[in-house]
Amino acid sequence: MLAYFPQIYPDELLYSVLARYHRHTGSTSPKQTLDDLFGDRHVIARPDLPGHLELLVQRIPTSRDLNRVRVIMELTLYPYFLAFADGVRRGYARQAMEARGTSGLYLKLGLAASRVPVVNVLRFCPECLLQMVGDYGELYWRRSHQLPGVLVCVDHAVPLRESSVSLGRENRHAFIAAIPENCRNSEPCWGGETASDRDHLHDLARRSVRLLSEVPPARTPVEWSRFYQEMLADRGFLRGNHKIDQSKLALRCHECFSDELFCRITGIRSGSALDTWLMAFGRKLRSSPHPLCHLLMQQFLEFLPAVERPFGKGPWPCLNPLESHCGQPLISEASIHRNRGRTIGVFRCDCGYRYCRHLSEEGLPSEWHRPLDYGRAFDAALHAATASGVSLRSIARQLHVDPNTIRRQSRRLGLQTVWQLLGTVRSSSGKSSLRPRPRRCTEVGGRKKDWPSLDAEWVNRIRTGIETIMAMDPPHRVTLTRLEGLEGKRGCLGKKLHRLPRTAELIRQAVESVGAFQWRRVKWAIVRLQEQGIAPMPWRVQKLAGLRRLPVPRGPEDEEWFDSLGGRACKG
Known part of the structure; x- marks a missing residue:
């Protein structure tokens, strides 16, 4: 057991305690210090997740009241790096730090794959140094200053500074104490360019330091x-x-x-x-x-401020009137979708009852609900009621639904009931048959449509539509869909063209193919450039026409337009 071990200061790193031991004892050999503290000259001096702590604790005087748990939780960065890990990783890291060393621990914890770099230079706060000298007469390394992403001091809100102590391979077995010579006024860490940045940095420092004392549940x-x-x-x-x-x-x-x-x-x-x-x-x-x-x-x-969910935050009540838990908040999950402009929420209980509600125009959930599934209790009660021969309306009152719902659910369950004969008539042979339904009139207003007159009317309307599209600037392609869109009725002609022969022929002649429409855009682009006094170079025409490449000429007229382009153009 060691005859001397330094006093531990507030928020001090174990690395700093051992470095002060090396300095206080006047040792000139880092290997000798490792032999005194651990009994092993190959221990790596790590500030974040040190290993072989069981050997160290066995040598620390009992007056310091230090055990393995206190050393890990209060003097290392274990609480920070394992704050968001599960119980298995926490146990593995604790065992590695206590006994067999931490070689490969970063890889096991997933920290080696992270793009966040490791802190490889010890940092300090100038304000804290002055306070340390006044209170303790010497300097030490604070845990809160060595956390990744912490660029400001949590106590003084000033940017941290980097010391000259590097944690590279050249110092891997040496514990280097904080002294004025290696804590000079170097260039400060980035402290933010705006007040918002500085607030973010200080808040992040507070959150990081809080993890050292308040570890979240695994x-x-x-x-x-x-x-x-x-x-x-x-x-x-x-x-x-x-x-x-x-x-x-x-x-x-x-x-x-x-x-x-x-x-x-x-x-x-x-x-x-x-x-x-x-x-x-x-x-x-x-x-x-x-x-x-x-x-x-x-x-x-x-x-960010919290946003109110459409149907509030669960749990939501089960509204099954046949269950004893009706009205109790037992539904923890709800599915939300849109239907015809309305927001619909679907809620399902473990009893099998499923219902939906919608939001009103004011954004409030509707007071009434619509059942979608009635649950296992409903099916069992319906089986029992139909077997006892109770009337349809009595069963509906008993199960809190309307008679038509009882009919539908009976057919779903395949139940043989008395009211299945309703809606049928008896033939002379004694067999039941469905009552004939009245024949619907297929003509509007009971009168036949005058298709020749409608054909002539549509011809005039289509001609007007073609002229409107051809006059658009920039050009738009003439299609059946666009012609119907001008009438404000998509699909109004598609199923009627077999009754409108003149209209169908006019549309067939007017509708443009992709190639024809591309050449019309090319001609429009050439004319537009010439009006602006710009040479119609192929790349300018192609860009203005919105084409990936110029189309292939289809005839002599297209060839003339193609030859009017300045420079050479690829015909394909």
Whole structure:
């Protein structure tokens, strides 16, 4: 056991405590210090997730009241890096730090695949240094200053500065203490260009430091996906029932974080990094993202105000009148869709009862509901009621529905009932047959249409429509759909042309093929350029006509127009 071990200061890193031990004991060899502290000269001096802590705790004097759990939770960055991991990863990391070393731990936790760079230079706050000298007479490295993405001091809101202590391979076995010589006034970290950027940085620092003392409950990536899906839905990013509107999410996130702010925080210089990071949270998480990404996502979502959902936030009540739990909020999920301009919500209970409601013009849920499925209790009660021979209306009153619903549900269940004979008549042979329905009149107003007169009327209207389309600038293609659109009735002629021969022939002659319409646009573009005094070069004509390439001439007239183009053009 060690005869001396330094006092631990507030928010001090274990790396800093061991570095002060090396300095206080006057040791000149980092290997000798490792031998004193761990009994192993090959231990790597890591500031974030150190290993072999069980060997260290066995040598620390009992007066310091330090055990493995306290060392891991209070002196390392374990609470930060494992804040959003599941219980399996947390247990694996704790065992690696206690016993066998942390080689390959970054890979196991998924941090090695993250694009967020590792902090490789120890950082400090100038204001904190002055306070340390006044309170303790020496300097030390703070945990909160070494967290990824933390660029300002959480206590003084000033930009952090980088020391001259590098955590590269040349110092991998040395614990280097904070002293005035390696904590000079270097260039400060980026502290934000606007007040909004500075507020974001300070808020992110507070959130990051809070993880060191308040670790969230362990959750799997699937559980975190549900958590973020719920938060995104509360902020109005839900499209349909389960999909996230990625374009809307990216737009709002770019309004919250500038590209410069995001790159400075994460250290990722790619221009599309923000969109890629967002898409991961908008979909099902298959792995655990970097803790910094979690914090940025939560900061962004809490920055936005909550949006009221169309039918409120569940759970919603079950309205099955045949169940004892009627009216109790037992439905946790609802599907929402649009139908003829209305917003419809469908709610399903575990008892099988399913109903829907719609939003009124004021955006409020309707008071009445429409049953879609009546549930298992309804089917059982209907079976029992029909077997007992109760009348149709009595069964309807008993099951809280109308008689027609009883008829439909009986046919669905294949029940043989007395009222199935309703609506039938008896023939002379004793067999039942359906009553004949009155024949509908297929003519409007009971009179036949005068198709020749309608044909002549439509010919005049179609000619007017053709002239209107041909006079449009820029040109539009003459099609049957466009002619019907001018009449304000899509599909009004398609099924009647066999009764309108003159109209059909006129349309057949007037409708343009794709090639004919392209050449009409080419001619229009040439004339337009000549009117403006611009030479009709092929590329200008092609661009103005909106074509990918110039069409092939179909005859002598097209050849003349083609030859009028300046320069050479490819005929194909």
